[in-house]
Amino acid sequence: MANSIGIVKAQRAVFDTPLTFRSGAVLPCYELVYETYGTLNEDKSNAILICHALSGHHHVAGCYEDEPNNIGWWDNMVGPGKPINTDKFFVLGLNNLGGCHGSTGPSSINPETGEPFGASFPVITVEDWVESQARLADLLGIRRFAAVVGGSLGGMQALQWSLAFPERVAHVLAIASAPRLTAQNIAFNDVARNAILTDPDFHGGNYYQHGVVPTRGLRLARMLGHITYLSDDVMADKFGRNLRTEQYNYGYEVEFQIESYLRYQGDKFAAYFDANTYLLMTKALDYFDPAHLSGGNLNQAFSRAKAGFLVISFTTDWRFSPQRSREIIRPLLHNKRPVSYAEITSNHGHDSFLMEHPHYFDVVRAYLANVYHEVTA
């Protein structure tokens, strides 16, 4: 791990002020796990918040003392001298509420019942997450983030920061994201959810008490998701029509290598991820729409924003295509916000945002160098 931040430690924050969700549900108390890298400067102006996407978590960079191979999911982006430079910035990553990596979520024990929350964990929105993230910032004494950064669903959280707390975020980096899902995006989520919801082992979300896990459903959801993360091109390059054995076997076992890859990804994911969390994450994606309460008008919705924006898209991303990034830019320009935009040529589809790419990394590096000058001026 060249230039990695090295050994890091997860921390835990306990909140006992009730949080009221958009749905009206109330969580009386909850915990968030988080990690920080770099040093918060004296005037606390150099903090960057990293918001995670569907299957992400608080372990953004570095590794653990007892797990040297457990490397953070964005270790290529975050570290000393890296685009999100921990020599300059104090970087905060957390596991979102509803998650399954340590923060309070459906698989946590509900203190009121002594049983896992399961189906009783409320449907959570991007707005609720940002609210809970702001409380974590309060706890750490961070009044205003130099930047809030996220890819995909994480980008939606970054955008929401600029709308919910316009004074508390100087810059927003929204990568491979969209202002709201299209019908096609929702459709894919709905198929994934239906795979889980109709799995006989789902038990209405209370599978923990039955000693089972809706593995079949979660596996299908992930396989499907995985197709939408990759571009047609990269699949063709990587797998094409390559066979697992040398000839057609005319059966339902794995025949093509792409099948083997997908099933492996599905199995791996279903072995560690919580199905209820998966459901929550896809619902948060579906519901996010800053213009929901303003009759669909994004120009009006973004009139509250005061941040500067860097928007990045990738040419072969068909889950959140460059067109979707331009839908973020238009209302920002309408509201005369400063916006930089980079459309990166990459054949890795939606997954590009997680991959090292010189042009992409240079853009983030250059933008954040300016942010650093600005916030520490």
Add this chain to the structure above:
Amino acid sequence: MANSIGIVKAQRAVFDTPLTFRSGAVLPCYELVYETYGTLNEDKSNAILICHALSGHHHVAGCYEDEPNNIGWWDNMVGPGKPINTDKFFVLGLNNLGGCHGSTGPSSINPETGEPFGASFPVITVEDWVESQARLADLLGIRRFAAVVGGSLGGMQALQWSLAFPERVAHVLAIASAPRLTAQNIAFNDVARNAILTDPDFHGGNYYQHGVVPTRGLRLARMLGHITYLSDDVMADKFGRNLRTEQYNYGYEVEFQIESYLRYQGDKFAAYFDANTYLLMTKALDYFDPAHLSGGNLNQAFSRAKAGFLVISFTTDWRFSPQRSREIIRPLLHNKRPVSYAEITSNHGHDSFLMEHPHYFDVVRAYLANVYHEVTA
């Protein structure tokens, strides 16, 4: 039904010459249901074969005397004065072997056991279908088709006719098709198959004997398929982010209209289609590759073709995009075959091939008018 062919009747052909599949499996005897429209001329030169796609069947046009609302799936295309003009051509549609609309398939009773074939029905290929279609042509006395026409998986059968029986087909119309699936296409099929295969009600394909049907899996497969049949654009136009009720309800019931539509399509399909047939159809798609035995070289594979070709694609079809149609054209041009190509501007995605569209219909009409002059000259 203006200009419909009117009342039609399904017929049944029984074959007792064993058919050896590509897999090596042998079907000792089988039946095919079919329909014909129009009149076979004296020299039997005016016959057109319609090959169906994944969920199609022999009922291409017209309706049944006792079911006036059961209209053929391509009634807009096939009939008197229509682009595939039954005043001029003798049109033949059949339910493919392995189907669930009357031809011998997994849900048929295996005469050797007295039980449904179920999992014992062999995996079937496009090549096997074309072989069985040629036997049906023999039975009807058709030595050579004026044209073989098909969309999607049907287009693959039409292409295969030109390779397996170059002397027996004058023209091929391959619509919204591809010479072989990409890794992404296979990936979608594999997720659909896994939904069925892992449904506890699948019972290894022998669900008939258990008195159940893998409805959950088949429903998911169809929901997923349906997404790939529609364009992002048409979904956005038709459904957008429209809600079923007036506000967000923060739960897992149908929230957006696109979800309601997809679930309805899934339920409807799962109520009548056989899951084993669905599996077979997706496998036939995966396996089709005329260049499989020539090291991937399509130029070489298509050197056998002697037909003329009309290839049609639709701009917003992302399942079999215009690029995929160009992959059909290149080897045909390489082999100096006459090829006409039309890329139709339509926002209906892959489903465009089933829809009435003036430009599309004009192209088919004009091409077949020339075919008629040629074969009856």
